Amino acid sequence: MPELPEVQTVVASIAPHLIGRTVRAVRVHRPQVIRPEGVCLPDLLQGRQVLAVRRRGKRIILELDNGRRLFIHLGMTGRLSIDHAAPRPHTHLEIDVSDGGAARRLAFSDPRRFGGVFWLGDGAADEGLGPEPLEIAPTELHARLRRTRRPLKAALLDQALIAGLGNIYVDESLHRAGLHPLLRACRVSAARAVDLCRAIRATLRAAIRAGGSTLRDYADAGGRPGGFQAAHRVYGRAGLPCPACAAPVRRIVVAGRSTHFCPTCQPRRARRL
């Protein structure tokens, strides 16, 4: 469910309900989702004011008034809800906030439990994460791709190389850039890195504007699904015509993940112009 555009949309949907408010109560229903093991979230959060809610890669970071922070990772099926009428199944954590007047409840649910809540204390929020896709310079992306012989698809999924892309947006970006997913990352030229950088930004911006993609699970904190799935060019469209050239979209497996591309628009060998 959650790649950069979905996480960004969730942040936008929870921030106005949390910023400036103070934590009044914390209920942990399944301690295993809190990491590291053994941290007592109620003790750490009780009475703290939320100063900021940010995104870094796919992490949702909450900054507290004592300089400490935590982040939530949604994994595959994680979801944050504000004041939902019907409590969702697999709700592992609830946080009540108020500013004396208005009160709100933030609930974290996650059936598959690949996500979690990570206490950082005063540690860095971006350990293990590469640059932001919306900010990285093409020269920096090129330099990072040159360091690995992996297929481009696998390299772009690596959060330490670039942080925030997932299976949907890598496929969509590669199609927009006209690059084959199996092309070795180290063989991408500087010129093509510029194309790729531009394609990634355009794809992510359009997806954020549409509120992300909803395939099955994703919704923002108000329960609103995304709309970008209607604009997918290749992801989930195996056998259907490529919107650019009408050739059937092909599905292969790369780095253990289903991978969609157009064999015509994304030739394995660079086309000469």
Place this chain on the structure above:
DNA sequence: GTCCATGTTCTTTA
């Protein structure tokens, strides 16, 4: 019953 799923991490293999 089978296969698949928007992610990450640990283990095994080359």
Place this chain on the structure above:
DNA sequence: CTAAAGAACATGGA
């Protein structure tokens, strides 16, 4: 040694 492929995690939908 490093890099990359594969398995594992847990649940639910088609």
